[in-house]
Amino acid sequence: MSNEISKEKAEMIFKEHSNYIYRVALFLTKSKELADDITQETFIQVFRKYYTFNPSKPIQPWLYKVTLNITRNMLRKQKWLKFIGQLPEKSCLNLVENTVFKTEEENELWREISTLHYKSREMVILHFYSGMKLKEISDSLGIPLGTCKSRLNSALSTLRGRLPENDFEFLNKGGDTFETL
Amino acid sequence: MKPSNSDIGIVLEKALEHHSQSISFESTWNMHLNNNRKTIKPKKQTAIILVAVLIFFAIGSVAFAGIMRNIDKTDYPFVNDPRVIGKWESVDFVEKVDDFVPGIISWKEKLYLSSLAFTKQGKILSSIENGNLAISAVNWTKDKVLNIQEKTASEYVIKKVNGSTYMYLEWKSGDYIFRNMKPYYYVLKKVDSNDYSNYQVAHKTEDKIDYPFIDDTQMKGKWESVDFVKTIASFKPEVSSWMGDLYLTGLAVEENGKLTVTTTKGESSSSLIWTKGMIISRGNKTASKCEVKEINGTAYMFYEWKSGDYTNRGMTPEYYVLKKIE
Numbered sequence: 001m002s003n004e005i006s007k008e009k010a011e012m013i014f015k016e017h018s019n020y021i022y023r024v025a026l027f028l029t030k031s032k033e034l035a036d037d038i039t040q041e042t043f044i045q046v047f048r049k050y051y052t053f054n055p056s057k058p059i060q061p062w063l064y065k066v067t068l069n070i071t072r073n074m075l076r077k078q079k080w081l082k083f084i085g086q087l088p089e090k091s092c093l094n095l096v097e098n099t100v101f102k103t104e105e106e107n108e109l110w111r112e113i114s115t116l117h118y119k120s121r122e123m124v125i126l127h128f129y130s131g132m133k134l135k136e137i138s139d140s141l142g143i144p145l146g147t148c149k150s151r152l153n154s155a156l157s158t159l160r161g162r163l164p165e166n167d168f169e170f171l172n173k174g175g176d177t178f179e180t181l
Numbered sequence: 182m183k184p185s186n187s188d189i190g191i192v193l194e195k196a197l198e199h200h201s202q203s204i205s206f207e208s209t210w211n212m213h214l215n216n217n218r219k220t221i222k223p224k225k226q227t228a229i230i231l232v233a234v235l236i237f238f239a240i241g242s243v244a245f246a247g248i249m250r251n252i253d254k255t256d257y258p259f260v261n262d263p264r265v266i267g268k269w270e271s272v273d274f275v276e277k278v279d280d281f282v283p284g285i286i287s288w289k290e291k292l293y294l295s296s297l298a299f300t301k302q303g304k305i306l307s308s309i310e311n312g313n314l315a316i317s318a319v320n321w322t323k324d325k326v327l328n329i330q331e332k333t334a335s336e337y338v339i340k341k342v343n344g345s346t347y348m349y350l351e352w353k354s355g356d357y358i359f360r361n362m363k364p365y366y367y368v369l370k371k372v373d374s375n376d377y378s379n380y381q382v383a384h385k386t387e388d389k390i391d392y393p394f395i396d397d398t399q400m401k402g403k404w405e406s407v408d409f410v411k412t413i414a415s416f417k418p419e420v421s422s423w424m425g426d427l428y429l430t431g432l433a434v435e436e437n438g439k440l441t442v443t444t445t446k447g448e449s450s451s452s453l454i455w456t457k458g459m460i461i462s463r464g465n466k467t468a469s470k471c472e473v474k475e476i477n478g479t480a481y482m483f484y485e486w487k488s489g490d491y492t493n494r495g496m497t498p499e500y501y502v503l504k505k506i507e
Contacts, residue, residue: 022202
């Protein structure tokens, strides 16, 4: 195939994005093993389907689209495995055991973010961590822009409700990428 | 990739910065080249197989039952057996012939089959749940009771125990036909040796049948049987609730009340006629309700099936469901 990805190009994409992909998967699944599986599966698919990618566009939304699809499929499989008793219940991984937050407010904010619902966490990680614009998120998730706005709004409302004493700027104004809300 | 510099972005960055993936590019690239996905772990493999088997059984059970049902040879010639002629009353229902002990009822529930009367011509009258004797759809020949419609041949054994004569009759229900289970035995005690060939069934339901012909374009046309259901409301186009063969296979509803019926035995222009909302049998003196309904763009006819269970036993009729094909 003429548009097949070269090894050099593949390695470049892998080096640049694999840790970000891994961290998004880790944040969504709270499992290191699953996050590794998702990262590997994502790149295998990306390399295989690279010929469908339009190089004139940014690669990030496409990468996340693949990642999010694989993550959802993996989580669905995990639910089945749990259902049929092939997977023991695991306690959630503590992602921040080696992290020192500057303030108690940051610590509290992290705690609340990490307990948001899956769809809210998807929005928060893509928008505030990966820096994606809402239009890009809407493309990656395959949902309308309005739904994206509503999901992000709902996530922030939840955080506002849970953190009434904290005066985080993003809760009042939104982050610097919070451009269209 | 540039992270956001908002508070929330900073918190996320701090929380996740210590975490890195542990896979190598080389291994991922090689897997891509070999077009060989990550090996499925044995536990996952077992789970996938188990799920596939569960899905297979869930989806395929009805079709499987229909295809893999037991079919006995039923075309035996009639051979007389003078021992069997007469009336027999059920006394027990046992797993094995040897389980029966006279005077002790091992079956704790009510016996469905109450009695049988074997006639000299190979016919059988039956009584269900203490009802009256009525003509049944089964015949007999020496050592066998034959149900041509259900395609079962049940063997019987006659034994004398403590001076009484007992028949041990294999009961080939749906458990045998569709689930391949070993049949249980009805134990019947002989009460007389009379010939019931001329027995007058005590109860026969007769409907009003002198209805005038009223044309109905909805009913006219060719119809093909797709199901047999207890009630009209229980029919679901995508699910077949009747696991056996459908005896009535089709109807051709023609002009001026003419009706051609097709069954598994072939086509016949019978004594049936039709009028708006009804099929009338002059021979059996029954008037069956017929309702045409459109479901998902397809016309279905629900035809009240008034068999001997209705005329002779007074049971509530069920419905043939027929799909319009022409």
